[in-house]
Amino acid sequence: MSRLAGDCFAYGGERITVAEALSLLEARTAPMVCPETVPLRAAVGRCLAEPLVSPRDVPTFANSAVDGYAFAFTAAMRSEAVRLPLHPGRSAAGHPFTGTLPAGSALRVLTGGMMPDGADTVALQEEVTLDPDGAAVTIPPGLKCGANRRLAGEDVRRGQTVLAAGARLRPQEIGLAAELGRDRLSVFGRLEVAVLSTGDEIVEPGLDLPAGGVYDANRFILMSLLATLPVEIKDLGIVRDDPDTVREVLGRAAARHHVVLTSGGASRGDEDHVVRSVQAMGRLDFWQIAMKPGRPLAFGRLGEAVFVGLPGNPVASMVCFLLFARPVLLRLAGAAWPRPNAFRVPAAFAFRKKPGRSEYLRATLVATEAGLAARHVPREGSGILTSMVEAHGLVELGPEVERVEPGEPVSFLSFAELGITS
Numbered sequence: 001m002s003r004l005a006g007d008c009f010a011y012g013g014e015r016i017t018v019a020e021a022l023s024l025l026e027a028r029t030a031p032m033v034c035p036e037t038v039p040l041r042a043a044v045g046r047c048l049a050e051p052l053v054s055p056r057d058v059p060t061f062a063n064s065a066v067d068g069y070a071f072a073f074t075a076a077m078r079s080e081a082v083r084l085p086l087h088p089g090r091s092a093a094g095h096p097f098t099g100t101l102p103a104g105s106a107l108r109v110l111t112g113g114m115m116p117d118g119a120d121t122v123a124l125q126e127e128v129t130l131d132p133d134g135a136a137v138t139i140p141p142g143l144k145c146g147a148n149r150r151l152a153g154e155d156v157r158r159g160q161t162v163l164a165a166g167a168r169l170r171p172q173e174i175g176l177a178a179e180l181g182r183d184r185l186s187v188f189g190r191l192e193v194a195v196l197s198t199g200d201e202i203v204e205p206g207l208d209l210p211a212g213g214v215y216d217a218n219r220f221i222l223m224s225l226l227a228t229l230p231v232e233i234k235d236l237g238i239v240r241d242d243p244d245t246v247r248e249v250l251g252r253a254a255a256r257h258h259v260v261l262t263s264g265g266a267s268r269g270d271e272d273h274v275v276r277s278v279q280a281m282g283r284l285d286f287w288q289i290a291m292k293p294g295r296p297l298a299f300g301r302l303g304e305a306v307f308v309g310l311p312g313n314p315v316a317s318m319v320c321f322l323l324f325a326r327p328v329l330l331r332l333a334g335a336a337w338p339r340p341n342a343f344r345v346p347a348a349f350a351f352r353k354k355p356g357r358s359e360y361l362r363a364t365l366v367a368t369e370a371g372l373a374a375r376h377v378p379r380e381g382s383g384i385l386t387s388m389v390e391a392h393g394l395v396e397l398g399p400e401v402e403r404v405e406p407g408e409p410v411s412f413l414s415f416a417e418l419g420i421t422s
């Protein structure tokens with residue numbers, strides 16, 4: 001769709017804060033995929049390619065919110081019980097009453113039934129007294145005019161833009177489109193993302209582990225994270241760190257995918273063949289982000305494809321994916337730039353840190369007498385993957401923070417806000 005400039009990931013400084021990195025990335029990424037029209041059921045999780053405008057009011061007609069009796073409200077009803085003769089017929093959902101209700105009478109209505117002409121208020125059936133012969137109802141005093149009535153257009157107005165282009169379609173957005181009568185939607189096509197691991201020590205799980213070997217955790221983390229996004233995942237496995245193989249794999253991956261995502265080798269600009277190959281075949285920009293974990297990040301271009309190189313340590317790789325790669329991929333896939341909500345909760349810990357960089361502490365939410373609080377997981381190295389397993393989210397301490405005292409409010413970014421829902 002749009003072409004990103006070859007140098008879109010360039011930046012001048014040495015070290016960059018998390019906020020600066022995010023605003024640069026937001027400014028420089030744009031959708032890479034084309035719109036396509038898909039049936040509603042296939043649209044969940046995708047990004048809307050054009051605004052959704054309602055062709056009608058919803059509800060389309062005024063209707064009763066309860067099973068009861070409809071009538072025209074009168075001032076006397078505020079203070080006294082009023083007995084109304086029952087008009088023949090009824091209004092049920094799908095079976096409207098077609099006449100006009102005479103003033104001073106009531107009509108049997110069921111939930112969802114169209115409000116009859118001449119009525120503006122409904123009394124709940126449990127609250128009225130029906131004459132033994134069923135000929136009249138007595139409405140208790142105190143009802144408000146318009147009670148138990150749902151107005152036409154009270155949810156959505158005709159012509160209203162209910163979803164903006166770029167909206168990520170969750171079950172509720174799919175329901176809204178269905179409610180407006182849409183059976184298909186124009187959504188952005190899936191972003192094609194190739195994932196690979198490199199590093200001579202990295203071994204495929206299931207194989208024997210030689211001395212010095214490390215099983216590939218990152219690729220499985222990344223593919224699982226990608227599965228939460230509107231992308232098509234191509235698993236390129238572990239690529240041996242040999243120049244010819246790396247070039248060949250990268251060349252093919254870049255020609256067939258929008259994005260090539262790797263982990264490891266993000267800091268060793270001179271040794272790693274992935275890094276060297278991206279530099280030789282396209283352009284690579286190293287980012288040193290003032291954060292812990294996950295300082296080194298690499299962004300680049302391989303022809304038309306975007307290259308994202310995450311740090312090798314599994315926790316750093318995952319945190320960098322969640323903070324930086326995820327919004328970039330969503331934006332490339334047509335989504336509006338996501339802005340996860342951090343909740344302010346009291347800290348259930350004390351902490352000291354260096355100013356000038358952001359820290360992301362793996363944290364659990366714990367119930368205290370004062371409500372929920374965040375407790376940081378004590379073992380926190382960027383290779384300690386069990387810290388992520390234990391955690392419910394990340395406590396984000398900004399560059400200005402030097403210490404946290406128990407009870408002080410901190411920003412808690414739940415994993416759910418970062419797209420990890422199960």
Ligand SMILES: Nc1nc2c(c(=O)[nH]1)N[C@H]1C(S)=C(S)[C@@H](COP(=O)(O)OP(=O)(O)OC[C@H]3O[C@@H](n4cnc5c(N)ncnc54)[C@H](O)[C@@H]3O)O[C@H]1N2
Nearest residue numbers: 197214216217218219264265266267268295311312313316
């Ligand atoms: N002299 C310096 N050393 C390091 C720096 C630095 O700035 N100067 N930065 C440190 C930080 S922070 C990180 S993070 C790592 C990043 O290094 P790389 O991105 O180049 O990653 P590697 O060196 O390849 O690997 C680091 C670590 O992660 C393990 N790893 C790699 N891939 C996987 C995988 N797919 N699954 C599981 N584990 C993986 C790898 O074996 C290493 O142990 O550099 C620091 N050093």
Ligand code: MOO
Nearest residue numbers: 293294295316382
């Ligand atoms: O990015 Mo590194 O793993 O923070 O320590």
